[in-house]
Amino acid sequence: MKRIFAVTCLLTAVFAYYIYTPLPSTISEPWKLMLLDATFRSVMGLGNLVHSLGLIHHVRVLNFAVNQFELQGPRSSEAVRVRDTSFSGVQVRLFEPTQGEPGQLKRAVVYLHGGGWALGSARMRSYDFLCRRMAEELNAVIVSVDYRLAPDAHFPQQYDDALLAARHFLRPEVLARFSVDPDRVAVSGDSAGGNLAAAVAQQISVDSSASVRFKLQALIYPVLQALDFNTPSYQQNRDVPILYRPLMARFWLEYLDGDPSFVQPMLANNHSALDLTRAAPGREKLNWTRLLPPAFKRDYRPVAPARGTARIIEEVPALLDARAAPLLAEPEVLGRSPRAYVLTCEHDVLRDDGAMYARRLQEAGVPVTHDHYGDGFHGCMIFAFWPTYFSVGERTVAGYIRWLDQNL
Template identity: 60%
Template sequence: MRLRWAGGVLLSVAAAYYIYSPLPSDVNGPWKLMILDALFRSFIHVGDMAHALGICHSVHVLNSVVSWAEVIEARSSPTVHVTDSAFGGVPSRVFQPVGGGAKLRRGVVYFHGGGWALLTGRMRSYDVLCRRMAEELDAVIVSVDYRLAPEAVFPDQFHDALAASRAFLSSEVLQHYRVDPARVGVSGDSAGGNLAAAVAQQMSADDSLSVKFRIQALIYPVLQALDLNTPSYQQNKNVPILHRHLMARFWLLYLGANPSLLPHLLSSPSSLLHPPIPPSIRAYVNWTALIPAKHQKHYRHIAMETGSGEVKEVVPGLLDIRAAPLLAEQSVLSRTPQAYVMTCEFDVLRDDGLMYARRLQDAGIRVTSDHYDDGFHGCMAFAYWPFWFKVGKRSLDNYIHWLDHNL
């Protein structure tokens, strides 16, 4: 009996030790976030072990868990008709409000997050999000299932996002779904926010298109990999659910680069600058000039180092605005649609979003910058049971409210 009791105590202590991680006092729901992070880390460790043993790629383990726990069939309801389709050859799930007669509706093309390697638009959380958008906005929502790494690498994901967007904005498709061509937007979260921003830039610059997006709504987007030592990367490097080293791994996976380059990507801005990057490009990630002083705090630029020839293969992707929309010229940004940019204080990607909002404003674009002082990366997905966070519900409500008033 005593032995069993002692074993239970030891297991409890070990579990508490594994789950607990020091979090900022202002983050919403710290204990729930710790549990969520512990679950995610466990799956990552299992994936890494499977990868090391040669069983399968680590992300395949994570996606298998997602498929088992989260992926659901297309199920219609009395208010929303849900079907699986394809646009431009890219699998997509369509959410259409029931009824409405012959009136034209709004439309949104949505790209899911997951570091260009994980998740799917058929997950329960995205299903709930898109259903709510369809109902409350009386809009047709297209959730795009672009290809994922490691089988697909840049620019495959971008090409899928662009192909699906072009196909949906064709006159035939808009007519079929009774969508108003003047009221279509593009949106996405995290890596999906990256794709949404890149697609918005590409389509805005294409004068051959008769229909273009009216708005772009970017949810804690990832927009550059030249500097993974911005204040938000330094401040939140160990904050769930997107740790700094994990974001760097996603970047290397997306760009089809060797994982051994991880230390170079994390070291300093200049360790990846081979050949040297022009000052004009560097200015686009100069957070000392682009983000408010209250977010810069006491952080300083990491000391510059000599460029490494080992990372030459990564540089084209790092400088390509289709992968890093923050690096686009002002002339490109000035043609993009009205923007909504959501950022969270406790997110490594916070400064990417803040810098992009500032650059869009400087280019003359109307921008709504929606910042959450108690938010963390991915919080908007956690507005429902079992991982319900107040900031998740608040951010989701405000996101839909903005769409309703601007689309």
């Protein structure tokens, strides 16, 4: 009996040690986040192991794990009709509210899920719940886009899928088929989906052939640049779950089909060093010492090496492409973008990407609502539904839908 008790205590201590991660005191429900992060780290570790053995790509392991628990078929309810279809060859899940008068024009949102351009799906339970709730509460048609993912697809394929699906839906005859008001359509997304939503909004806004454009863009903790991995939020939250700083660099290189060995030089900002003239215009567009409010900057200092690694930009030129990094868009492009909602979280490496984009849009004359959650962490908005419910997740969803309801 004593031996069993000792072994139990030892295993409990090891388990607690593995789960425990030092977290900021202001973060929402820290122990619940630790448990979530421990699960994510376990799957990541397994993926890295089988990848190192040459058995399977680590992203496929992550997607397999997510799919086992999260994927679900289209299930309609009394309030929302749900079905899977394709727009110009791109898979989408449609959510159509059943309420309202026959022939009454509805609002609509084109939604792009997150996941580092490599994970996730419109068929995930979390995104299904979110889009179902949006459809019901906004009485709006929601188009959730299942764009292709890395490692099978790389930039610009994810962007092309998002743009193709958006252009298809914005065709007047398609909007008429779904009884959608062409003056009340938004594009939205979270994380990597926020990146795609911003890039698509920019492209549609400058497309002279587009007869219908988006009224709004709603970006949830978007990832918008890969030239500076040492903004204050990257420095502050480098070790905060669930999006660690090195993981974001890996996602970028997977998306842009870059050499994985570039992770460490990029984390040191060697790809945007002062001697690399090709990176100079981009550096100025994300000059956080000018673009961020004092509360975000605090006492952090820019990391700008005098000499860098030119090979990274040469081999991964998309790092400077505004379609991949919308924060690098020219002011005249930003000025034609639709009214914006930007949600950021204090405990998120991407906080400053969103804040800088909000500032640049405002400087270009675009009305912007910037909602910041002091106890939020990356990904929290999809954790507003069982079994991964966080109070900050519910608040972000409610605030996001409220803004859409008031502005769309």
